[in-house]
């Protein structure tokens with residue numbers, strides 16, 4: 001699939017975002033990471049490779065780290081098993097989660113605390129009181145960072161929305177939580193006093209040279225719509241779905257009642273526009289993307305371990 005994608009995307013308008021506030025966010029994030037005991041890196045389970053920040057390894061060095069593949073509900077069990085095996089072979093600690101429903105958050109919280117337990121061993125040895133473990137949540141836009149934090153805290157402390165770029169600043173959420181609840185709900189604060197969470201805005205690389213990865217980010221709604229041509233992206237999605245053994249041309253044909261030429265997604269979108277949207281290609285393209293994002297073709301990962 002990746003070789004096809006490379007070929008298909010060569011002639012398209014490149015997916016591109018404007019560096020704007022990226023440099024500022026990067027600088028702030030690097031500063032904040034110095035205060036963090038354990039980093040929780042969130043990726044989109046449908047595209048764990050394309051949601052890997054190329055500089056993350058450099059920034060994190062040998063800092064304690066947990067990899068979270070969020071949106072586990074949007075991939076099949078076979079995809080999940082393939083990724084679990086891949087990361088376990090690499091010796092990487094991975095947690096599969098669902099930020100909407102909270103699956104995986106208990107394991108995540110336990111793992112974060114156990115990985116950073118050494119912090120308080122050292123503090124005690126120095127005669128200091130223990131302090132909460134500080135976990136920083138990082139990852140691309142819209143992968144589910146804020147939803148996961150809300151689930152971890154069982155409170156809506158961070159705005160979460162179905163569009164990229166909602167979180168705009170670094171924010172310690174647990175400080176607020178303690179402050180707001182210390183008198184009212186002592187049991188709750190005691191229970192969770194051992195973990196502090198830092199939410200951060202979605203971070204993208206300044207430039208992306210891998211257009212196949214960029215298209216997948218667009219398909220999965222992990223970058224803003226201004227960065228890409230919706231019709232181009234939907235056409236590529238049609239070609240990808242036609243090729244996927246678990247979807248195939250038949251599923252497209254049945255859903256939209258249009259003949260599919262697996263080689264030409266653009267023609268498919270144009271036919272759909274004529275059939276349902278008075279020739280409006282943008283609306284037709286948006287329908288296909290939104291059907292994919294809602295799981296109308298089943299839950300499929302767009303990447304498998306290489």
Ligand SMILES: Nc1nc2c(ncn2[C@@H]2O[C@H](COP(=O)(O)OP(=O)(O)OP(=O)(O)O)[C@@H](O)[C@H]2O)c(=O)[nH]1
Pocket residue numbers: 070071072073074097098099100101140141142143144145146147148159160161162163164165166167168200201202203
């Ligand atoms: N199906 C599904 N949807 C999820 C999951 N996690 C989050 N979402 C949805 O994905 C959208 C984005 O989630 P956010 O938590 O706002 O993502 P974010 O990474 O904080 O986004 P930025 O603020 O842009 O960095 C929201 O509509 C969530 O409800 C999940 O595991 N499964």
